[in-house]
Amino acid sequence: MILITWFTRDILLLIGAFQAENEYLKIKSRQAQGIAVAKVNGKKLGRPKSTPSEKEIEIIMQYQSKEITLDTALNLFNLKKSAFYNLCKAVKKI
Numbered sequence: 001m002i003l004i005t006w007f008t009r010d011i012l013l014l015i016g017a018f019q020a021e022n023e024y025l026k027i028k029s030r031q032a033q034g035i036a037v038a039k040v041n042g043k044k045l046g047r048p049k050s051t052p053s054e055k056e057i058e059i060i061m062q063y064q065s066k067e068i069t070l071d072t073a074l075n076l077f078n079l080k081k082s083a084f085y086n087l088c089k090a091v092k093k094i
Helices: 002-040 054-064 070-077 081-093
Strands: none
Touching (some): 054 070
16 A cells, blocks of 8 residues: 555656656747847847946046045945956946
């Protein structure tokens, strides 16, 4: 009797796993189709690029011309060094 309940439980577990996997694969394929259609229509995907504001550009120019120190610039932006340097790179590309 115990073997039958274990067997039944295992079969139900396998059926549930099979259904979950099929649902996962369907969702992935629909998502891939939607992304392909969006790309064909020219839709931009992902997070949009942000551009530095005039104030940020002004402060970075002051830092690069050594009118203000790094600590002062970091305090004005309330950023860490790595984020500030990434912002400097973005301003340099403009």
